[in-house]
Every structure is written in structure tokens, then in C-alpha cells.
Amino acid sequence: xxxxxxxxxxxxxxxxxxxxxxxxxxxxxxxxxxxxxxxxxxxxxxxxxxxxxxxxxxxxxxxxxxxxxxxxxxxxxxxxxxxxxxxxxxxxxxxxxxxxxxxxxxxxxxxxxxxxxxxxxxxxxxxxxxxxxxxxxxxxxxxxxxxxxxxxxxxxxxxxxxxxxxxxxxxxxxxxxxxxxxxxxxxxxxxxxxxxxxxxxxxxxxxxxxxxxxxxxxxxxxxxxxxxxxxxxxxxxxxxxxxxxxxxxxxxxxxxxxxxxxxxxxxxxxxxxxxxxxxxxxxxxxxxxxxxxxxxxxxxxxxxxxxxxxxxxxxxxxxxxxxxxxxxxxxxxxxxxxxxxxxxxxxxxxxxxxxxxxxxxxxxxxxxxxxxxxxxxxxxxxxxxxxxxxxxxxxxxxxxxxxx
Ligand SMILES: Cc1ncc(COP(=O)(O)O)c(C=O)c1O
Numbered sequence: 001x002x003x004x005x006x007x008x009x010x011x012x013x014x015x016x017x018x019x020x021x022x023x024x025x026x027x028x029x030x031x032x033x034x035x036x037x038x039x040x041x042x043x044x045x046x047x048x049x050x051x052x053x054x055x056x057x058x059x060x061x062x063x064x065x066x067x068x069x070x071x072x073x074x075x076x077x078x079x080x081x082x083x084x085x086x087x088x089x090x091x092x093x094x095x096x097x098x099x100x101x102x103x104x105x106x107x108x109x110x111x112x113x114x115x116x117x118x119x120x121x122x123x124x125x126x127x128x129x130x131x132x133x134x135x136x137x138x139x140x141x142x143x144x145x146x147x148x149x150x151x152x153x154x155x156x157x158x159x160x161x162x163x164x165x166x167x168x169x170x171x172x173x174x175x176x177x178x179x180x181x182x183x184x185x186x187x188x189x190x191x192x193x194x195x196x197x198x199x200x201x202x203x204x205x206x207x208x209x210x211x212x213x214x215x216x217x218x219x220x221x222x223x224x225x226x227x228x229x230x231x232x233x234x235x236x237x238x239x240x241x242x243x244x245x246x247x248x249x250x251x252x253x254x255x256x257x258x259x260x261x262x263x264x265x266x267x268x269x270x271x272x273x274x275x276x277x278x279x280x281x282x283x284x285x286x287x288x289x290x291x292x293x294x295x296x297x298x299x300x301x302x303x304x305x306x307x308x309x310x311x312x313x314x315x316x317x318x319x320x321x322x323x324x325x326x327x328x329x330x331x332x333x334x335x336x337x338x339x340x341x342x343x344x345x346x347x348x349x350x351x352x353x354x355x356x357x358x359x360x361x362x363x364x365x366x367x368x369x370x371x372x373x374x375x376x377x378x379x380x381x382x383x384x385x386x387x388x389x390x391x392x393x394x395x396x397x398x399x400x401x402x403x404x
Contacts, residue, residue: 008075008191009261016070017254030251031055031063060239064247068221068254072211075190075257077197078223080230082238083250087186087206089243090220091115094202095122095153097237098180104148105130106141108165110158110365112184112206113354132361135165141173151180154200156304157187160349160373161366162288162313164297167304171199186210189340191264193305196225209340210310212256213263217249266378267310267340273381274374274388278314283326283392285315285370310376311339320369322395323348327372329391332383339375344384346374 006015017028036055038044046052055061065083073081084090095118099105105119109132122128133144135154152174156165167183174181182202183195189210195203205211207219220243224230238244245253271289278287279294290301291308301308316323327335327346336345337353347353349367357365376384 011074012071012257012260015074016067028064028067028251028254030247032247034058058247059242059244062247062250064254065245065250068250071254071257072190072221072223076203076223077194078203079225079227081221081223082230082234083207083245083253084220084222084238084243085245085249086218086243087204087208087220088114088118090204090222091184092118093233093237093241093243094182094204094222096241097233098151098182099128101127102148103128103150104146105151105153106144106149107132107153108155108158109134110161110163110367111153111155112159113356115184117356132365135170138169138173141170145173145177145179149177149179151182153182155184155187157290157311159187160313160353160371162290162311163366164290164300166300167195167198167200175199187311188305188309189260189264191260192307192309196223198304201225207253208338210260210264212253213259213340213342214256215338215341215343217252219245219249219253263378264307264309267376268307270378270381270384271308271310271312271376274376274384275312277385277388278312281392283317283395285317288313312374312376314372314374315368315370316372318370320348320350323370323372326391326395329394330387331390332379332387341375342378344375344377344379346372349373
């Protein structure tokens with residue numbers, strides 16, 4: 001409705017909800033119902049035929065979920081949005097929508113472990129093949145396109161290596177070849193990056209992460225740049241596969257979204273402080289963060305993101321043992337997968353989120369045994385720095401002991 005005229009920080013609070021239509025309730029009511037009664041059989045007929053707008057059954061649409069979808073649509077500058085019961089439900093729905101047996105998907109060389117698992121199932125069972133490639137230049141992308149390629153699937157920043165993919169380059173190639181582009185925008189959140197404005201066709205999120213922001217929901221969102229196509233997905237892939245979100249979880253996301261801008265700003269400022277510390281630590285080999293001036297991809301970051309966000313990856317001197325020892329030596333920072341929560345979380349991708357990826361492919365993605373991913377939370381940065389320093393100190397002590 002108002003959308004485009006509002007700034008993002010206002011939109012996340014007001015878009016898609018009119019309190020006057022809900023007895024003045026300041027917050028969106030939770031329509032915790034499976035079905036909706038009709039005033040007459042005729043009304044039921046009209047709702048089913050689409051001649052009259054209105055709810056029918058919560059798998060086909062729910063007023064609480066609708067507010068979330070409208071808000072997300074505007075936030076990502078899309079024409080339609082759908083909410084799901086998990087990020088993976090959004091990933092599988094869009095990929096099933098776009099492909100048929102015999103088709104080919106071109107993917108960035110790094111993708112979330114379960115997305116890789118889904119692509120492996122699609123290949124084994126339905127002969128929908130894929131290639132994971134470095135998308136460094138337009139030529140590199142162009143060379144990998146096959147006659148049967150139907151879409152390009154991109155993560156940027158890539159989970160967990162933080163490698164960036166130039167979205168303008170991807171869109172240029174896709175347009176030349178009539179391919180759809182899907183971007184997993186989980187790592188940036190809609191506050192820091194809006195791929196649809198660059199010409200991408202679909203953006204998806206694991207809303208479990210920054211959109212919710214409080215670590216208490218599993219959910220997904222898909223936003224598209226074509227209303228008719230999104231309506232089609234709602235009434236086919238989403239309705240028939242059934243991976244919908246519950247009204248209560250949608251409500252939690254509506255609540256979470258309201259603070260997304262302030263949270264992203266704090267995640268980013270905390271991450272910048274930790275980045276400066278990690279870059280100068282003798283036990284750290286390499287640090288990967290989009291808005292690091294020493295990052296060779298900094299120019300790409302500035303072109304498509306408004307700030308670096310809360311995720312930092314780094315390699316520690318040594319291998320798996322040293323990485324695990326470091327993580328075990330932390331006290332405030334929690335060892336957990338997921339990201340985008342108030343709590344700072346640390347994980348070891350090779351043995352956790354990306355353990356399903358065969359070693360050879362994992363290493364080709366840049367996920368070595370010494371790589372650690374840090375999701376910087378909202379705590380006081382000094383407390384986080386003290387925790388990191390304490391863990392490095394413990395490593396040094398052990399190093400000295402083993403050298404004796
Ligand atoms: C980049 C990315 N995409 C998709 C997913 C899947 O989301 P969900 O766990 O909400 O199904 C994740 C989960 O960690 C993720 O990190």
C-alpha cells in the first residue's frame with residue numbers, strides 16, 4: 001500500500017497493517033485458525049473461484065501471514081511474497097517451481113549445506129543436474145551455461161566463506177540467456193541488500209536468522225518480481241507441497257522485523273570491532289568480511305550492500321583440532337549453528353553446517369578445517385572481545401605446554 005514512499009525503518013513497522021480494521025489493536029492479531037467460515041455457500045464458491053478476495057483455509061492464506069508477506073514484499077521491492085515454515089521450504093519451493101526433469105541449475109561454488117543436499121536429491125531422483133562454479137566474471141558464468149540451464153542460484157555473501165558474487169554480472173548474463181536468477185539473501189537481510197532492485201527474479205531468506213533475530217523461530221520467505229508468477233507459486237507449489245508458516249511464527253517474524261534496522265546496525269558495528277581485533281591477531285590466518293577495506297571484493301560489496309552485516313569468517317592457525325580447541329575455550333560466545341540472533345554464535349562449518357558436503361567439494365568451496373564462522377550478536381563488543389582474547393590466550397598456553 002504505502003510502501004515505496006516510506007523509508008525501510010518505517011516500513012518494517014507499519015507496512016501491510018491497518019489497525020482500524022482490527023479494533024485498533026496496535027500489534028497484528030494472531031489469526032490462530034485452520035479454516036474460515038463463509039457467510040453463505042455462494043460466498044464459498046466466489047472465494048474458491050477467486051472472484052471474491054478473502055481467507056478460505058490457512059494453508060492457502062491467513063491474515064496474520066498476509067501482513068508479514070506484504071511487509072516483506074515492500075522491503076525487498078518485490079511484486080509478491082510468500083512465507084514458509086522454514087528457509088529450506090522456500091528454497092525447495094522455488095527450485096521445484098523453476099525446474100523439470102532434464103534441466104540444469106547453475107550455482108555459486110558455495111551454498112548452504114542443506115541446499116546442496118536438496119540439489120543432490122533433485123539430481124539423483126529427477127535428473128535435474130547442477131554445477132557449482134566460481135562466478136568471478138561474466139565470462140566465467142557464461143562458459144558454464146548449458147543448453148538445459150534454466151536458472152542461476154546464488155548466495156552472496158556465500159555461507160560460510162563470505163565470498164561475494166557480483167549480482168550485476170550475474171543478472172547481465174542471465175538476461176542474455178533468458179535465465180531466472182534466485183538469490184539467497186539470508187546473510188545480508190533485506191536491510192542491507194535488495195537483489196530484486198538489481199534485476200534478480202527471486203529473493204529468499206531463511207527468516208530463522210536476521211528477520212526474526214531472536215533465535216526462536218524456523219521460517220522462510222520468498223519474494224518475486226512478478227506478481228502473476230508469485231500467485232502461481234502460491235496456488236501450486238506452496239499450496240500443494242504445504243510448507244506454510246504458522247500464524248504464531250508469522251507474528252513472531254512481524255515483531256522481529258520491526259527492529260531489523262536497529263539490530264543490523266548494531267550487528268554491523270560490533271562485527272567491525274571484532275574484525276579489527278581478529279585481523280591483527282597472530283593466531284588468525286585470514287579474515288573474511290565484506291566491508292573490509294583489504295578485501296579484494298570490497299568494491300563489489302559497496303556496489304550491492306549498504307553495510308557489512310554481522311557475519312565474519314576466519315581461519316585459525318592449525319587445523320580442525322585448533323579450531324575446536326579455540327571454540328571450546330570460549331565462555332560467553334555460544335557454539336551453535338544458525339546466525340543473526342542476539343547471542344553471538346560460533347560454528348565450525350567443515351564438521352557442522354557443511355559436513356554433508358563431500359570433502360573434495362567442501363574444499364573446492366573454500367571450507368577448510370581451520371575455517372570458523374562467527375555470527376556477531378548484539379552484546380557489548382568489549383565483552384565479546386574479552387571472550388575471544390581469553391580463548392586465544394588458552395590456546396597459547398596449550399601451545400607452550402605441548403612444545404615443552
Ligand atoms: C544461507 C542459508 N540459506 C538457507 C538456510 C535454510 O534455512 P532454514 O534453516 O530456516 O530452513 C540456511 C540455514 O542455516 C542458511 O544459512
